[in-house]
Amino acid sequence: MEPDNQNIKEVAKAAAEVSKFGTQTVQTTEKILGFIAKVFKSPAEDTAGIIGDRLKLFRWERQLAYVDKVNNILFAKGITDTxxxxxxxxxxxxxxxxxxxxxxxxxxxxxxxxxxxNPTFTVNMRTAFIDIIKSLTILDVKILKTFYEALKQNSSVDWNNILNYSLKKEQICQLLSIGQEDYEVSVFNLFRVQCLAPAIITGGISMGAEPLTVYKGSKAVTLTPLGVDFIKSAIEE
Structure with a gap:
């Protein structure tokens, strides 16, 4: 159900009058409530009941900037029916x-x-993505984006076997002009959130029926399937 603008105005006014959402103006409360009602696809009064006092914790200036960012992305992609x-x-x-x-x-x-x-976006939105973003620094994001864009430039990449493709430490450090210490800290954090994994290289020597493998640690890394889905969901423009 699409939120009703008049209903949003009435609920926002009532909320501001009773200070349910702090000392913000009716206009500010209306904008935030209207946006969240759009996200939920629920009437304004239901939205206010769901979020309750949680809005008191919002930093309103940052929240308004965020609302504008999301709306601008949807507008740029021509998405009107969310x-x-x-x-x-x-x-x-x-x-x-x-x-x-x-x-x-x-x-x-x-x-x-x-x-x-976006009704046409097909990646499964996981709650794990929330914890991943909370754990990242700007450098972590740049490493993921750089790796992903390097793969996208190769039309022969088999995305169903993404673990077959790796970048070396020296390649990433050179691409981003960063030192090895900064690289190590970011890469091990990206291992922790499972967006990157150490590359495993299969050698030519066999032991029995199985070839020997070399675990590269942070010296060479691969994107994980989880990492690819996260990049598509949160990083890719």
């Missing part, structure tokens, strides 16, 4: 976006919610 995003997923996304100080990282939250609202 799909509902369950509160279990959308509320943590909206809350965390309002707490994010870095504009580049907030863009990830915006991309993810806009894709979740």
């Amino acid at each position: 799909r509902a995003v369950p509160p279990k997923f959308s509320l943590p996304v909206i809350e965390n976006a309002s707490l994010e100080d870095d504009d580049e990282l907030q863009k990830l939250w915006a991309n993810m919610l806009a894709n979740a609202m």
